[in-house]
Amino acid sequence: MSVDVDPGDGGLDANVLAELCYPVFELLFDPDGDFVGDVERKLVEARMPDQVEMYVSMALAIGILVGGTLWAVGTLVGYGVFSLGLIDPETLSLGVPAPTPGIQALLRSLVVPTAVLVSGLVFGSIGFALGFGGLLAVPYSRASSRKREINLLLADSVSFMYALSVGGLNQLEILRAMAAAEDTYGEVSREFQSIVNETEYFGTDYRNAIRQQSLETPSDELSQFLADMLSIVNSGGDMESFLKDKKEKHLRTSKQEREMTLETLELFGEMYMTLSLFPLLLIIILVIMGMMGEADDRLLYVTVYLLIPLVGVGFLVLVSTVKQDEPGDGYLQPDGGSERLRQTSREGLFHFGLVEAFTGSFEVFDRIRDREGTHKTMEILSAPHVFLRENPLYTLALTVPSALALVAVAAAAGSAPTTLDGWIDRPVWSAFVWVYVPVYVVLIPLGVFYEWHQRSRRAVTGKLSETLRKLSSANDTGQTLLESVQTVSETSTGTLSDEFEVIHAKVNYGMSLRDALVEFNNSYAVPRLARTVKLITEAQEASSQITDVLTTAAQASENQDDIERERKSRTRMQVAIIVMTYITLLGVMAILQTQFISVMGDLVSQGGSGGGSAGGAGFGGGGGIDPDILSMLFFHAVTIQAILSGFISGYIRDAELISGVKFAVILMTLALGVWIYVG
Secondary structure, three states, rough: OOOOOOOOOHHHHHHHHHHOOHHHHHHHHOOHHHHHHHHHHHHHHHHOOHHHHHHHHHHHHHHHHHHHHHHHHHHHHHHHHHOOEEEEEEEOOOOOOOOOOOHHHHHHHOOHHHHHHHHHHHHHHHHHOOOOOOHHHHHHHHHHHHHHHHHHHHHHHHHHHHHHHHHOOOOOHHHHHOOOOOHHHOOOOOOOOHHHHHHHHHOOOOHHHHHHHHHHHHOOOHHHHHHHHHHHHHHHHHHHHHHHHHHHHHHHHHHHHHHHHHHHHHHHHHHHHHHHHHHHHHHHHHHHHHHHOOOOOOHHHHHHHHHHHHHHHHHHHHHHHHHHHHHOOOOOOOOOOOOHHHHHHHHOOOOOOOOHHOOOOOOHHHHHHHHHHHHHHHHHHOHHHHHHHHOHHHHHHHHHHHHHHHHHHHHHOOOOOOOHHHHHHHHHHHHHHHHHHHHHHHHHHHHHHHHHHHHHHHHOOOOOOHHHHHHHHHHHHOOOOHHEEEEEEEEHOOOHHHHHHHHHHHHHHHOOOHHHHHHHHHHOOOOHHHHHHHHHHHOOOOOOOOOOHHHHHHHHHHHHHHHHHHHHHHHHHHHHHHHHHHHHHHHHHHHHHHHHHHHHHHHHHOOOOOOOOOOOOOOOOOOOOOOOHHHHHHHHHHHHHHHHHHHHHHHHHHHHHHHHHHHHHHHHHHHHHHHHHHO
């Protein structure tokens, strides 16, 4: 049994390993058992073409290799701790009573070999679990990711199919159109591609293809939808009525699932309030122990520089497991459009649009392309704020070198402390030069242009539902879709009205309405807008009288508006909890700084030995507590917590880390202001 592998991609060695471990697979697993069947189902759901027997054999091979490697490492570690004298064998005992001195001596002689053997077995077991379990987790993870995206997009996908049905398409045409809409409906479209491919390339009846796909899809919602669709197809029922009912059902289901996600986030917000205070409590305990001369200064450093970041990053990872971002990039592929649309859709910083289609054919087009590059460069230089608004991350190309240059100049001039003693002597100034200035230089422009970018998108999506209702009403009076667009542009205000006016002008100058709508969508690249435009463009090719389609688009948009309002309301509370938790932590740290540091300093001075010099004694030990070190560590702790709390707040609110830039800057500024006063 083997798998076809391209030798050129390095897969041949993997295939050989799988074949070598196949007897082990036969020995340990039943090919018809539940475990193998479950893995096989996940491979199908994850769209991984591997045979289950060979995949599990490969997982066994990887597990054995990793386990064997870590077994050797564990054995060496176990032997090394005894041979280097790090652990005395005499200190290890299980308390087994020995009746004679001879047996006692024998037991003691077995301590080191047993410890080395156990160390190797523990490391080897961990290695095998990581190698075997890690590879087996891949199809489960991919299937779960696909399921999540399918469930998110299913309501809009059913609305799209209903619109096609209203436009007069039959069952097979709806399946093909859905399969071709991968740019908008992602994994849902890929499920329908499997149905279409089965019917067109393998001669399978499309009813059987639908039935098979309902069994293979990772989403229970889509599986039920396909099963219900099959019953309508077999019975010859009304597909349009079926899709209309399903559209309304899945819109409600989508809203309910989002509400459940928000409830989970509320629970996480309460968890974070407790978790983020744990390092603070630990710091207080260490400070009290330090006052008694019994603390280890390394524990305080570990708490500030390791525990606080780990708690923040861990919570961020936890939130990412349930936070539902918007699938898709918002761009519509210009398939079937004009050459102009195909080229302008690719236009960017290194692509010059329509002229790229003609370069190389005549010299004049090469000169035009060169001039176009110069024109684009001058356009960016004359209005860099517009370019950076559309591409906020490009600010990093300017701000990161600037921040590094500022720090380098400050260090060269002697203004930025470069030693530990310098950091301890001037904790606020050193952190300001090395941390705050670079962060401000990098994050403030990024945050400003990102918020501007988001505001320009909200100017379009904010009135989308209302505009779609107006289009539907105008179309219902007998106007064509283009005439409805003109009517709405003349009777409305705002960015969307201006864009409709541009669309109408483009069509009057010879562009198709479909191409004009796609260009409009791609200039904003909002996934929600892309799904609406996709629905309208597909329907209008069948008929200009698409009142029901526009009404469906308006309902889907209004459902999205409701979800957005609920999300903002719920997440506003979570952000408030995180910010108030941080302010509490900052207040307690400030009280520690102002009320305890001076007392500690007096205690140190009264101790007479080990003094409180800035770079001297350290946190604990015979000389007591160094207040300057504590002041530096407290300030660093509140600064790290400010950055983490800011980015967590932004991620919870908008499902994007970059959205937390504004929160991080505000909280860092608050920490800096407080410490300038108390530090």
